Amino acid sequence: MERYPFAFARKRLSLTPIINLMVKIQDIREPAVPQVKDSLTEFQKSLESMVETLDSWEKPLSDFLTSQSKKLTDQYQEEAEKYFPKKETEEEIPSLEGYLWDYFLPEKFKDLLLLFRDCLLQEKISEHLLAEKKIKSAKIDDLNEKSKHLLKEALLAVQKEMTGEIQVLKTKEGALDRKFEDVLHLKNPWGVYKAQFKTLNKQMDEIIRTNDLMKETIMTFSLIRSNLERMGFEIRRQNRAFLQKARESEELISQLEQSGEIDKALKWLEDVLEDLLTFEGKQDHQVRVLEDWLESLKSFSVPTGSLDGALVTKNIDFKKTTTKWLDYFILPDIIELWEDQESMISRIKHVISQIRGSLTIAKQSEGIQSFKADHQAVSKLMEGIRENSTRANNLLIHIDDTIKKDFYATSVYQDKEFLKVPLQTSFGTINNRNKNLGQRIKRTWQSFLQLLGRKYRETKEKSAHEKLEIAMQVIENRTHDIHPDHYHTLFLTKNFVGDLFLVPRKEVEDQLDQVVVQWKSGKSRSILLTGAPLCGKSTMAEHLSKVSFQKNTILLSPETDLVVEGRKFRTSYSLKEAFDFIKRSLQNTSPLILVDDLNLWRDQKTSLLQNVKELMNFISTHGKRTLVLATLPEIMVRHLDTRLQFSASFTNYFNLDTANIDEIYKAIMLRHGASHKSLQNTSDQEFTDREINRKIVALSKKFDHNIGAVLQAWTFITDVKDEETILIEDRNIQLNDFLSTTEQIILKHCLLFGFGTELEFKSFFPDRFETEFKPVIRKLLNIHVLARDERGRLVVEDLLKQDVYTLLKYNEILQ
Numbered sequence: 001m002e003r004y005p006f007a008f009a010r011k012r013l014s015l016t017p018i019i020n021l022m023v024k025i026q027d028i029r030e031p032a033v034p035q036v037k038d039s040l041t042e043f044q045k046s047l048e049s050m051v052e053t054l055d056s057w058e059k060p061l062s063d064f065l066t067s068q069s070k071k072l073t074d075q076y077q078e079e080a081e082k083y084f085p086k087k088e089t090e091e092e093i094p095s096l097e098g099y100l101w102d103y104f105l106p107e108k109f110k111d112l113l114l115l116f117r118d119c120l121l122q123e124k125i126s127e128h129l130l131a132e133k134k135i136k137s138a139k140i141d142d143l144n145e146k147s148k149h150l151l152k153e154a155l156l157a158v159q160k161e162m163t164g165e166i167q168v169l170k171t172k173e174g175a176l177d178r179k180f181e182d183v184l185h186l187k188n189p190w191g192v193y194k195a196q197f198k199t200l201n202k203q204m205d206e207i208i209r210t211n212d213l214m215k216e217t218i219m220t221f222s223l224i225r226s227n228l229e230r231m232g233f234e235i236r237r238q239n240r241a242f243l244q245k246a247r248e249s250e251e252l253i254s255q256l257e258q259s260g261e262i263d264k265a266l267k268w269l270e271d272v273l274e275d276l277l278t279f280e281g282k283q284d285h286q287v288r289v290l291e292d293w294l295e296s297l298k299s300f301s302v303p304t305g306s307l308d309g310a311l312v313t314k315n316i317d318f319k320k321t322t323t324k325w326l327d328y329f330i331l332p333d334i335i336e337l338w339e340d341q342e343s344m345i346s347r348i349k350h351v352i353s354q355i356r357g358s359l360t361i362a363k364q365s366e367g368i369q370s371f372k373a374d375h376q377a378v379s380k381l382m383e384g385i386r387e388n389s390t391r392a393n394n395l396l397i398h399i400d401d402t403i404k405k406d407f408y409a410t411s412v413y414q415d416k417e418f419l420k421v422p423l424q425t426s427f428g429t430i431n432n433r434n435k436n437l438g439q440r441i442k443r444t445w446q447s448f449l450q451l452l453g454r455k456y457r458e459t460k461e462k463s464a465h466e467k468l469e470i471a472m473q474v475i476e477n478r479t480h481d482i483h484p485d486h487y488h489t490l491f492l493t494k495n496f497v498g499d500l501f502l503v504p505r506k507e508v509e510d511q512l513d514q515v516v517v518q519w520k521s522g523k524s525r526s527i528l529l530t531g532a533p534l535c536g537k538s539t540m541a542e543h544l545s546k547v548s549f550q551k552n553t554i555l556l557s558p559e560t561d562l563v564v565e566g567r568k569f570r571t572s573y574s575l576k577e578a579f580d581f582i583k584r585s586l587q588n589t590s591p592l593i594l595v596d597d598l599n600l601w602r603d604q605k606t607s608l609l610q611n612v613k614e615l616m617n618f619i620s621t622h623g624k625r626t627l628v629l630a631t632l633p634e635i636m637v638r639h640l641d642t643r644l645q646f647s648a649s650f651t652n653y654f655n656l657d658t659a660n661i662d663e664i665y666k667a668i669m670l671r672h673g674a675s676h677k678s679l680q681n682t683s684d685q686e687f688t689d690r691e692i693n694r695k696i697v698a699l700s701k702k703f704d705h706n707i708g709a710v711l712q713a714w715t716f717i718t719d720v721k722d723e724e725t726i727l728i729e730d731r732n733i734q735l736n737d738f739l740s741t742t743e744q745i746i747l748k749h750c751l752l753f754g755f756g757t758e759l760e761f762k763s764f765f766p767d768r769f770e771t772e773f774k775p776v777i778r779k780l781l782n783i784h785v786l787a788r789d790e791r792g793r794l795v796v797e798d799l800l801k802q803d804v805y806t807l808l809k810y811n812e813i814l815q
Contacts, residue, residue, distance in 0.1 A: 127211075249351070559572065
């Protein structure tokens, strides 16, 4: 009796821990099923809704892609952001939702967005191709169906993988814990994915924005093609009209020998001459229209495809590229046709005038005259018109074929370079229709080969053609980047020196300051700054103006507004008129008169020599009242000194040809330092200070210590590698001697006088211009040694000006 209660109590006490233990064991064996939040279900429903919408979608697919992409991204970002740590020190609490939104789904959603973006891009590209009739509308319908099918598959795949992963985590024992163990040691990737999603949506917006720009560009290309077609139609119509007038003239002469109606014939001839006036002047209008359309073209970045997930873009300056292509492939032939038309109009006028003269004589003699000579003249005219018409048709067919083959805005989507213009341009390329010339050259080379044998082979690389090849490669190395970035613009400021990064040239500046002090003390002074191109003449003159004559400088330039003590005057190309105005207006001030680039003061009415004499007279009479400073290339100073004592008219003469190595080093490093970038070679090794100094010294020697030329050369050998690095490459950038005698004459004139025109060369060499000088000018334009300024005049390219100057000096052309 005593043990029973004890035993019973003991039994009752032992039941509780056993039951509790069993409950714990049961909890371990059967974990609680996690509850999935509605946000995941809502996202799955969004994917299902998109699939259903795709099946019935009839509008442009781009509307669907852009709207749904933004909607899905916003929905995804809102949920994923909830599980992303707000601070680096914050501990992330594992959860089913956090794992799915931040670790499992982002990569799959990114692939979906990539597909959205690529489908959008291909749709827009196909629309552009359809606009230029490169594909048919059925092709777009087929592309849309394929895109819908791909999108549908991708959406269903994401939904299936999402559903499968949730099901595994819900039902499989320990699956969620293992997922947590796999990702707990990793940094939450949502921040990276968030930035990628933002980038992908921006890229889609950029595709839509570029679509509008491309449509405008395609329309402009269509207008340009139409304009060129109208030019061809106009030329063909004129040729038919010319031939018709010639036939009517022949009939008129035949009838006159029988009827003798001279007054009626004279009236008809007068009408013909008047009709010919309607053919003249149309070219100017056509060129202006073409220029207006080219001016409307823009520069922008065009998405052209994707590679390994990245959007591939091309930066195209459509205005510059299209103008360059037309200048090379189309306009030379068009201009040649126009010249032929003008020549034909002149021939017709001559023949008509000849017939009119014969009729006038016949009328005065009151008798029937023989018109045999007129018959012959008309027959030759008709033969010439037919030959001209045949040649014009061949050229127009060539132009039409070239345009139909290459001239499309959508060529930007091809792998090759957009509207590429070959760098190699020679007389064989320019005059590729002159077979006799080619045969003569071929025979000449064969003769040389037979005569010289082995010596010819040893010196073959030194031929004129090989020299031209080397020169064109140098030019290509200099112009490899047509869009200067921020780094290179630091070196390409005004005159390649610039005010913001002006390095003192102490020796010259001290002397200039002394001249100013002497002039202000009442002594007559005048200053002449000379030197090679790019050496800093204009910059030095402006520096003196800003330091010693603040708000008291009169800058003389042709065709600009000149203000002197409140009075305004529009300058022409006559220095006499400008100086007369200054004399009348000066009352209370003693200014600096700056005549920059004196060699540009010339036109058809006023010669450079007249202006130079006016400058010398003004210096001699007003040297105490005004300080005159003129800048002029050294070669022009030497030229003028052979005609008159030009340089002796100035009291102070400074040659800025060379700068010392310290000044050049400071100029480069000042600009480079402002960029906050490091210099590396092609092996990704950073340049030491000693290597940088050696590179600058080498460039200085190559370019004759010309500070502007060395600064310019720095841009030729450097490229921006990334945001923090500049890459230096060893390129051949020094121009070799490849110039022929004719080329040297043309370039000397353009350097000497600042510019040249075809009309000047035609007046200098009337017998040789068409056969010799005109093709050479075209060649120099095509290989970018010559360019045209805003007035259409020929000027030496700034990128080559100093080198051309050095070559001409070396060849003793410039003395």
